[in-house]
Amino acid sequence: MYGKGLRALSISTVVAMTAALTLVFFYAPLEAEQGFLQKIFYVHVPLAIVSLCGFVLGGLLAIAHLRTRDPRWDFRSYVAIHMSLIFGLATLITGSIWAKGSWGHWWVWDEPTLVSFLIVFLLYATYQPLRFAIEDPERQARYASVFAVTAGAFVPLNFIAVRMSTAFLHPRVLGSTSNLPGPMALTFLISLIAIALLYATLCKYELTAKHTRAQVRALRRRLAGEESGRAGEGGRTSRSAAPSALPAGSVGPRPAGQAARTAGYPIKGHT
C-alpha cells in the first residue's frame, strides 16, 4: 500500500543527493565573505525549509483526518511531523556548526531566525509526549490532529513575524535567491530538491515499515484466535504514541484457516 513507488523514489533521492553534493563541492563558487564555510548553506537551509514545510504538511494531513475521521490521515500526519522533527534537529545542529565557524559561537540568542526555529522545534517536541499521554486511540488521534493544525498554522505566522522584525542579520534565502549568482542558485535549488526527496523517501519508508508491522501484528492476533473486537486499534497492542497504521474497521489479514487468507496480503510460499 505505502510501498508503491518506493524504489523509484529511493533511486531519485540517491541521484539527486549525488548531483547536489557534486554541485556543492565542484561547481558552486566560493562565497566572497565566508569562503568555503558557506558550503554549509547548501545543507542547512534546505533542511530548515523542508522541515518547516513538513510541519505544515502534518497540519494539512491532520485537517484531512479531522474532516474524514479516517485514522490513516492521522498516521500520515504523525509520520510527517516525526520526520520533520528529525530534519529540524539536523537543521539546529548544522546551524550551530555554521554559527560556530562564522560567528565564533554555537548559538546566538539575539538572532530572531534561530530562536524562532528553536521555538517551533520545541513546540513540536511536545507532540509525541502529548500523544503518549492519551490512552484512548481515537481521542489521541483527535487531540494530536488539533495540535498539528494549530502548530502548523503557527509555522508560517512565525516565519512572517521574523521577516517583519527589524533585525535582518540572518541571511535571507527565500525572496533573495535571485540575488545569488547563477551557479549558487542552481546548486541551492538542486540541494533543496535532494533534501525534499530525502524527506519524502524517509516518510515513505516509515509509513511502509509501520504499516507492515501493524499488518503482522494483526495477523498474529488473528492466528492467536482473537475476536475482531479490537478492530479499531489497527495493529496496536499496547499504549503507544504511534497512531493506528491500519484503517478503522480493519483487522488486517483475513482469519486463519481460509483458503484466501493471504489474498490481500501476499506472503511468499503461502498463496
Add this chain to the structure above:
Amino acid sequence: MSALLAETPALPLHEAGKYVAAAYIVLLAMILVYVAIMAIRMSRTERELGELLAELDREEGAQAARTGEQGAGS
C-alpha cells in the same frame, strides 16, 4: 552582531573545512542511524513473519492430520 559579522574574515580552507565536514557528516550520520534503526525494525518484522509462517505450517499440518484421521475412520 553586524559588527561581529563585518569583522569576521573568510576562514581559510583548512579552518573552514572541519566545520563544513562536520555539518555534512551530521547529515550523513543521521541518515545512517535512521537506516540502522529501520534495518533493526525490518529484521524484527521478518522474524515475526517467519514465526507466523511456522505457526501456520504447524496449524495446516495438524488440520491435514485431522482430516486424514477422519477419512480413515469413515
